[in-house]
Amino acid sequence: MKTYLLPSLKLTLILIVITAGIYPLVIAGIGKLTPGHGDGETVSYKGRVVGYALEGQKFTKDEYFWSRPSAVDYNAAGSGGSNKGPSNPDYLKQVEGRIQDFLKHNPGVTREQIPAELVTASGSGLDPDLSPAGAQVQVARIAKVRGLSADQLTKLVDEHTEKPLLGVFGPAKVNVLKLNVALDELKK
Amino acid sequence: MNTEISGVIFTYLLTLALAIPLGRYIARVFKGEKTWLDFMAPLERFIFRFSGIDTKKEMNWKQHLFALLTINSVWLIYAFVCLMAQGHLPLNPDANPGQSPDTAFNTAISFLVNCNLQHYSGESGATYFTQHFVFMFLHFVSAATGIAALIVVFRALKDKITDKLGNFWDYFVKSITRILLPISFVIAVIFAFNGMTTSYAGKDTFISMQGDTVHVSRGPVAALVAIKHLGTNGGGWFGANSAHPIENPNYLTNTTELVAQCLIPIALVFALGFYLNKKKFSYVIFGVMTVGMLMFMIPTINAELHGNPAIAKMGVIQPTGAMEGKEVRFGPANSAYWSVMTTIISTGSVNSMHDSAMPMSGTMMLMGMMVNCFYGGCGVGILNFYIFIIIAVFISGLMVGRTPEFFGRKIEAREMKIASLIALLHPFIILVGAAISSYVIVHMPGADWAVKPSTWLNNPGNHGFAEMLYEYTSSAANNGSGFEGLGDGNIFWNVTTGIVMVLGRFLPIIGPLAIAGLLANKKFIPESAGTLKSDTSTFGIMIFAVIMIIAALSFFPALALGPIAEHFSLK
Numbered sequence: 001m002k003t004y005l006l007p008s009l010k011l012t013l014i015l016i017v018i019t020a021g022i023y024p025l026v027i028a029g030i031g032k033l034t035p036g037h038g039d040g041e042t043v044s045y046k047g048r049v050v051g052y053a054l055e056g057q058k059f060t061k062d063e064y065f066w067s068r069p070s071a072v073d074y075n076a077a078g079s080g081g082s083n084k085g086p087s088n089p090d091y092l093k094q095v096e097g098r099i100q101d102f103l104k105h106n107p108g109v110t111r112e113q114i115p116a117e118l119v120t121a122s123g124s125g126l127d128p129d130l131s132p133a134g135a136q137v138q139v140a141r142i143a144k145v146r147g148l149s150a151d152q153l154t155k156l157v158d159e160h161t162e163k164p165l166l167g168v169f170g171p172a173k174v175n176v177l178k179l180n181v182a183l184d185e186l187k188k
Numbered sequence: 189m190n191t192e193i194s195g196v197i198f199t200y201l202l203t204l205a206l207a208i209p210l211g212r213y214i215a216r217v218f219k220g221e222k223t224w225l226d227f228m229a230p231l232e233r234f235i236f237r238f239s240g241i242d243t244k245k246e247m248n249w250k251q252h253l254f255a256l257l258t259i260n261s262v263w264l265i266y267a268f269v270c271l272m273a274q275g276h277l278p279l280n281p282d283a284n285p286g287q288s289p290d291t292a293f294n295t296a297i298s299f300l301v302n303c304n305l306q307h308y309s310g311e312s313g314a315t316y317f318t319q320h321f322v323f324m325f326l327h328f329v330s331a332a333t334g335i336a337a338l339i340v341v342f343r344a345l346k347d348k349i350t351d352k353l354g355n356f357w358d359y360f361v362k363s364i365t366r367i368l369l370p371i372s373f374v375i376a377v378i379f380a381f382n383g384m385t386t387s388y389a390g391k392d393t394f395i396s397m398q399g400d401t402v403h404v405s406r407g408p409v410a411a412l413v414a415i416k417h418l419g420t421n422g423g424g425w426f427g428a429n430s431a432h433p434i435e436n437p438n439y440l441t442n443t444t445e446l447v448a449q450c451l452i453p454i455a456l457v458f459a460l461g462f463y464l465n466k467k468k469f470s471y472v473i474f475g476v477m478t479v480g481m482l483m484f485m486i487p488t489i490n491a492e493l494h495g496n497p498a499i500a501k502m503g504v505i506q507p508t509g510a511m512e513g514k515e516v517r518f519g520p521a522n523s524a525y526w527s528v529m530t531t532i533i534s535t536g537s538v539n540s541m542h543d544s545a546m547p548m549s550g551t552m553m554l555m556g557m558m559v560n561c562f563y564g565g566c567g568v569g570i571l572n573f574y575i576f577i578i579i580a581v582f583i584s585g586l587m588v589g590r591t592p593e594f595f596g597r598k599i600e601a602r603e604m605k606i607a608s609l610i611a612l613l614h615p616f617i618i619l620v621g622a623a624i625s626s627y628v629i630v631h632m633p634g635a636d637w638a639v640k641p642s643t644w645l646n647n648p649g650n651h652g653f654a655e656m657l658y659e660y661t662s663s664a665a666n667n668g669s670g671f672e673g674l675g676d677g678n679i680f681w682n683v684t685t686g687i688v689m690v691l692g693r694f695l696p697i698i699g700p701l702a703i704a705g706l707l708a709n710k711k712f713i714p715e716s717a718g719t720l721k722s723d724t725s726t727f728g729i730m731i732f733a734v735i736m737i738i739a740a741l742s743f744f745p746a747l748a749l750g751p752i753a754e755h756f757s758l759k
Binding site: 004005006007009010011012014015016018019020021023024026027028030032034035036037038039040042045048049050051054056057058059061064068074075076077079081082083084085086087088089091092096111112113114115116119120121122123124125126127128129130131133134164165168169170171172173177180181184 | 192194198238239240241254259262263266309311312320321324325329357361369376377381383387388389391392394395396400402403404408411412415426428431432437438439442443498499502506508510511512513514515538539540541545546547646648650651654671672673754757758
């Protein structure tokens with residue numbers, strides 16, 4: 001046993017130092033050179049930090065573009081999805097409730113215009129994005145509440161639409177937080 | 189072509205383009221030839237001198253196993269103690285408490301065996317110390333254990349008659365210094381520059397646009413996420429794993445994570461060909477694995493792109509596909525690709541919630557883990573595949589009435605017994621586990637435990653059964669993903685899945701190593717006209733048939749009760 005146990009103990013010790021000590025410290029050092037300095041990139045509005053660029057936050061007021069439903073209510077101290085199965089009757093009732101709520105707040109919008117992501121919860125509960133269609137369908141409501149022209153808002157959404165990677169890989173998306181910050185800045 | 193599909197195809201092609209040269213490189217490393225990472229040699233010499241290891245001492249297969257099991261036992265005890273004590277250890281800025289004994293038992297095993305089932309959430313159930321000094325450390329060494337075990341089998345296949353199969357410590361340490369650590373470093377740097385956090389700062393607080401106070405978990409994530417994928421571990425920093433926007437910020441990091449997790453398993457298939465100088469044989473294996481992968485992949489992507497029929501009936505549109513449990517920045521096609529890759533490859537990280545996937549996708553993910561050797565985990569994928577090869581050789585031999593031989597060695601009763609036991613172990617531990625938990629739910633729903641069995645399931649009916657089946661399949665396959673709706677953070681699940689994980693890890697390593705060791709000692713029979721050729725497509729089809737028969741026959745009834753029934757009931 002000694003032939004194996006002693007080398008095992010020593011090898012474990014030295015590998016802990018290398019893989020769990022030195023390696024992440026070097027990465028942390030390199031992280032200091034990145035835009036967020038390794039702490040996470042923040043978004044500011046009027047000189048105040050209003051969120052993290054990567055993490056979604058709750059937008060439920062009519063004057064803002066809504067973010068997706070979240071199983072953790074956008075509490076970024078945790079994360080997670082609803083884990084509801086596709087045939088779960090309670091879940092389907094909940095989705096129907098969200099559809100009706102959306103229709104109530106967005107008069108003039110029909111069911112066939114609502115993209116599924118607006119009535120389904122994301123995997124992380126912190127999804128920062130909407131599809132371009134998910135943002136556009138809310139334009140009429142926001143234009144009315146804020147007294148802005150729909151064209152102006154459509155343009156704003158277009159400007160904030162991020163193209164797929166290299167233009168060809170993956171979906172297009174809109175970061176809801178950045179879009180809403182730009183929306184508030186329009187007022188000035 | 190739509191950008192979601194092109195993204196998926198690009199990801200796969202990129203993986204292949206990197207895996208083939210990496211396979212050649214890995215073969216060179218373990219043949220002891222010159223490579224461009226030879227500057228690591230002084231570090232390796234230092235490690236060996238410090239540990240008192242003489243790498244020139246060659247070991248037979250039993251000595252390899254002793255070394256492997258001894259050092260794994262050391263890690264198990266170390267991990268268990270750290271997890272219990274984490275509340276009192278440094279690097280705990282969020283003041284998280286220690287884990288309960290049963291959670292620590294489950295978590296320690298889970299990371300030790302490269303499974304990474306997580307019955308806790310990283311934000312509240314672990315500290316920066318345990319994330320790095322337990323989880324990330326085990327990410328490296330558990331992957332290296334798998335690779336080292338595989339190299340022993342490579343070596344046994346190569347040499348003519350010998351019981352000297354190289355030095356375990358040598359294979360193990362080089363797997364880290366020459367493969368895992370350098371590649372992880374590159375990946376972690378890519379992550380850092382794409383917004384993944386790297387600093388040791390604790391939770392932050394801000395007031396949102398709407399005026400809510402929000403606390404944000406973070407931490408030195410990038411280094412861990414790199415090896416989490418490269419080592420096919422899958423245990424994430426945050427509860428939502430790679431669906432979390434910090435753990436997977438954008439499509440580029442997503443592609444990187446996907447390539448990283450498939451890279452070594454595929455490279456090792458090619459490494460086999462380069463190492464043994466039998467490239468055609470590795471093409472046959474690669475072909476079988478790839479056909480298997482596509483068989484699971486195509487229905488899954490198709491199901492997710494079509495969306496949930498029950499939601500379609502409500503009248504809303506699903507232009508991108510099913511979105512419950514998915515992130516907008518990845519989309520359903522990519523999430524489907526990920527969920528198949530992560531289940532066939534035994535990573536078990538997720539970028540969407542598998543519990544909310546379509547029943548067809550759930551079926552494919554379960555089958556991926558039930559087969560567990562289409563590419564498979566770091567090293568262990570090919571070890572599992574090796575068992576099926578042995579069975580296929582034996583059956584083919586019987587079919588044509590010849591003594592079954594593989595690489596010039598006769599396969600006899602002893603090897604076949606081991607291979608059959610290992611092949612049957614997997615369905616046995618999964619189905620017994622699912623049966624026991626089903627029994628408990630039905631007959632003891634109100635048992636006076638911390639979490640009553642009646643509240644375990646997050647979904648009713650067939651889907652609820654699938655949640656339990658998935659948990660044991662994932663544990664046995666050392667995968668680690670979950671139908672996370674299952675209330676698994678309690679003593680019943682911690683203990684039963686802990687046992688299943690240990691059996692599902694070590695027996696499938698011991699079996700192939702024993703077979704390879706026994707075969708290497710047998711008389712070498714030179715190839716003749718009567719030899720069954722192992723590098724032909726006919727033999728490939730034979731292996732494929734064996735895999736499908738063993739997996740389909742043993743698991744079909746359970747699948748029919750779970751996701752298949754749900755599929756046909758969902759309209």
